[in-house]
Amino acid sequence: MKTRAKNAILGRLRAATAAGFPRVSAPTIPRKPGGGVADFERFAAVLTTLGPTFEMARTPEEARQALTAYLAANDVKTAVRWDHPDLDAVSAAGVLAEAKVAVIAPEELPERVCPGLAAVDLGVTAVAYALCATGSLVMAAAPGRERGTPLVPRLHVAFVARSRLVPDLPTMLERVGQGPMPSALNCVSGVSSTGDIEFVYVRGVHGPLAVHVIGLDWL
């Protein structure tokens, strides 16, 4: 039954494309290479117009201070964090421990991860790429990098290393295409939002209510 539908559909499509289907006149016009800027100034300027907040850390120590201050200012009691080299570079685990934030290790999360994350205050992640033209954080799922961490908790802090900046989406997709696609790649530009009631713009709908980005200038 299943193959029958497939064969019938593909059969019709084949007949359609074989029977005098005009050759595409112009080959697809290649997109001009991005060539745009990839610096923190541009990234932060766009990012902050979309809702997230940004601060720059010039040294690992400044990054640790930034995270410590954020935890205190937002009354963070519980957190989850990704297993990511950029987080190790700022010893995020140590900062969370010092601040007496209860960190839920991935293995402590229940079988269904998202319900377990719903009561957590903060998700801490790093990015695979950050897009300067659109102020976007690009996060890739992997073992130790749960999809729910930047999505379900009330707050999200993302570390963005300078070496992760790329000009724009096509450049990012070109790089991503050089390796296998992760099971989930999320490009997030701003804070979850809606305009569904009378086009009044509201931030913080289903995803985190606030996103804070810490730039790692030396990395």
Added chain:
Amino acid sequence: MTKTAHDFAKASAKALGDRQSRAILHKAIGHIRVLRQRSVNAMPDFAERQARAVAVRDKTLAKLPELLEKLEASVTAVGGRVHYAETAETAATLVARILSERGAKLVVKGKSMVSEEMGLNEVLEAAGIEAVETDLGEYIIQLAGQRPSHILAPALHVSKEQVSDLFARKFGRTSTDIPEMTRIARDSLRQKFLAADAGITGCNIAIAETGTVTVLENEGNIRLSGSCPPIHIALMTLEKVVETLADAAVVLDILPPAATGQTLPVHLSFFTGARREGERDGPREMHLVILDNGRSDILADPKLRSILRCIRCGACLNVCPVYQSVGGHAYGTVYPGPMGSVISPLLKDNPGDPRQPFACTHCAACSEACPAGIDHPALLQELRRRVSETETDLPVAAFSLLARHPLLFGGAAAVGRLFDPKLREVAAVAPDAPVGRFLRCREFPGLARPFSRRFKALARRLKRLQGGRA
């Protein structure tokens, strides 16, 4: 031609009488148009982006069977499963079966026009599965027991007072403050996301080379639906595929600006198969349902196939004077506006009123706005021609007869002259008769002094005007 119960003309006449809805609609659409224009103006290379997108869509259509096979192979390689469905009904049954076999009871859905086309919610309900819409606009519509009226902003016809009344009834929490109402919806929907057995999403672009399903949204509900529940079912119509990530980039260059005026939406997710070895969340099972429902026949139709370039941005709706006046519900179909008027009558299951294309005013605002370079007026004209071939329209047939026989024409004009200028009053006696219907929204040309009699005087005047120039 399939007969449908829905009568577009009647439904639009009714919609035109609803002043409140028209005012809301007008305001909302005006708003989206401003956003879109602002973003297009800010892109000096918009025309170039558009040309690239058209080329990619055409290349895709020319290689469609090959790309679908490639997509299937890639999805399977990353642990997903692909299902083909000939009609909307078989697709809905297929989804219900996948869910029932796994004992799913609660499903969260992210905005998907295809699932509307399938009538999926009704089928799931009949199978004892609760399906909750999670896009705020769709959730409002679902709670209100209505249908979406716009492909991007499904609740654009609802006022905040109406939403407030609705929430008060459903949740016992009242407010007319929009952020507060949004929080009420968030609280209620969070419970559903976390408890759901499966997430159903649409698919804006499927990428053949990687087996990736791409979805665009602002709220995060689709990302949640594809991330938290143990099963993810993505639904697409067969033309949504592109070949490579680079092709996807070309479409993404143009889709958000044309749709909402954003450079990128807040969430752009690339889901590639189920969770991998060692990953602790993400669906354990990922299914991709590919629906035909008449589209393979459209591809075989050289005069109409360009509608399959459509990337569902909604730009054509927002500029269409007919859509702006009657709103999405009058169409009685899943896809309204210019793109809907072309595609709906061609669908196998749940097609639209075949006379829908007759509402077009041929102003061509849609084709001008369309980032996929679709010439809707030409397509609508072709559809009209086909309807006229199968249906006899009495007034048109009568006119055609008269036009071919000058003597008869003269006789009929003489009869008409007897009633002129009281023709409108005469027609009012039988408003549903052909002449009555014709005159309801048109001025009849004056008959008392027919053109043939005015001709000589007009010719003399023309000569005078041209005077010495001749």
